[in-house]
Amino acid sequence: MARPATVLIYLILAVLLLLLLRSHHSPEHRNHLHHRRLKLRPNFSFTSPPSAGDRYIPFDPLISDIEHRREDREWERSHFNIPSAPGEEAQPEWEDFIDAEDYLNDENRFNVTNRIVLLFPLIDVDPADQFVSLEELTEWNLKQAAKEVMHRTGREMEMHDKNRDGFVSFAEYEPPSWSRNDNISFGYDMGWWKEDHFNASDMDGDSLLNKIEFNDFLHPADSVNPKLIKWLCKEEIRERDKDRDGKLSFQEYFNGLFDSLRNIEEVYNHSDTSDGAQSNKLFKELDKDNDGFLTEDELIPVIGNLHPSERYYAKQQADYVLTQADADKDGRLSLNEMIEHPYVFYSSIFDDDDDDDGLDFHDEFR
Template sequence: MIARALVALLLVAASLPAFGDTASAHIHTHQHNKIDSNERMEDGAFSPRDADHYTEGEHHQEFDHEAILGSVKEAEEFDKLPIEESKRRLGILLTKMDLNNDKYIERNELKAWILRSFGMLSAEESEDRLDEADTDEDGKVSWDEILQDTYGSDPEDLALDDKLVQDDKETYEAADINKDGYLDTEEFKAYTHPEETPRMFPLLLKQALEDKDTDKDGYINFQEYIGDRAKSKDKEWLLSEKDKFDLEHDKNRDGRLDSDEILSWLVPSNEEIASDEVDHLFAGSDDDHDNRLSFEEILDHHDAFVGSEATDYGDHLQDIERFQRIEL
């Protein structure tokens, strides 16, 4: 039995990255804020930015790290840093986050920083996609480049997705604010993240009504809200959706969604997401419960705010100990 445990230990240890191998030293993937993070949920609403913060009861710290660093690339870089260097860089960020220079991070300061990070993440995602779509490398994107990048060149593919292409073209044209037929960096961000661009909201409302408002009265009732989705669902799902419609979406309780309620349903509130993230980080770091975070408290809990190489090795060591217990 002891021999088997030693073999198991060696097998796990062999899978650990070498300390000098920074290219493979981290295990975080940071994929939830990917280019298509503005994908739609089943009911048609845009997926909230924190959709993958908790999945199937599991907490993913990648969301926390990106909410502080404002960049997937930066978060991945922090994952590779030795713990002391990670804490040193976090300390520099804290001086920028601390708006009143009192060496504490108040809730409003942390929320403002997180909202700033959300904007930076969207810009990074959009810029990455622009680089991919901009085949002639002129720093802007034409509709033909969008078609090629998104749908390919097969006419049959475009025919199959005709409604999708039509909506996409409308979004492209609405994002092109100067009407020159191209999208620059800022316009392209409006195209890739219309749910975070208020000037795009009228288009989102128009498209939602076209998709859902079958009786064309300018409202969306519960039957229109569930649409064809109900055909393959059971009674429990129907009751759950009715509660969601009545208690979350229909704010004035008149049995239908007006324009404001439709947009509130479609567009995730980054304000609310940022407030929830502040609560989450304070719950795990405010050791003296004074409703503010000292620099020391944040640095003591640095792994909640940013990644480091040491965090990953700690995970591996825990795996080794668990393996030993099982084998013995």
């Protein structure tokens, strides 16, 4: 918890910054502020899995809450037919008669500068030194991502828990339609959403998944369950094991696995010589028993690269924000830098129809 002196410094700094910003609300100042109108993300897709390009972690919990309300309402309409009581009309929720974009663009209800001033001390915690580091921003993103993921897990669990006992059995679970389509397109029976996947997620072995286990089932890359991690390795073997001997030869590894590992974090010279040298080096590092094959256990050290976790995306987003908002290039963000670059933090809800020459001016965000 921040010390009283630190809290006082934050309050004084926030008041001074807000007074300074108000003094800049002159017509001359407005003319050089190019701010896009804020617009919520499209509804989350319920029919296909999120791709890496769709990974977005909400910076502001208030924005996340609005998006959850919209998603939940759409989810209910898509999956449940809930009739109104006889003679009564369904009462509209507040989003039905107050447009969320209008709310976000109304300075009296949502002000980006004020939100950043409020959130800054919640991010700057380790240590509370009036700067936000890459690590602090990553942890903040990860915390928001965990809330986002668990919210969707709760919604999924509500749909699959047919007997309403707070658990999901394998008999109750019906895989998503996109997974069945993938099975057909890949030409073999994938292990995803199958019983071995379910059993690997069942950490306590009671043949039922509680909310934490069900979350692991849906998002195995973020699990710390050893059984599930080994199951992921098994899937990597099965997907690339052409001769079905339960392990990967060098050629099977090179034709698929190596490219996946190489493209996650590192940039290589793509010449044949470099590819060969790098692939041989990595293969030897993974092949602990030197038998010329890779087994499930030998893939464990790199499974996090093959299936990036939410922490990976949280850091990726934090890296991007830091490169955009760190004006003095000292590797950290001051409150002033965050206020001066507000739309880096709210970039996912820009109106993409705007271009550089035709941006709306929204002085209320300053």
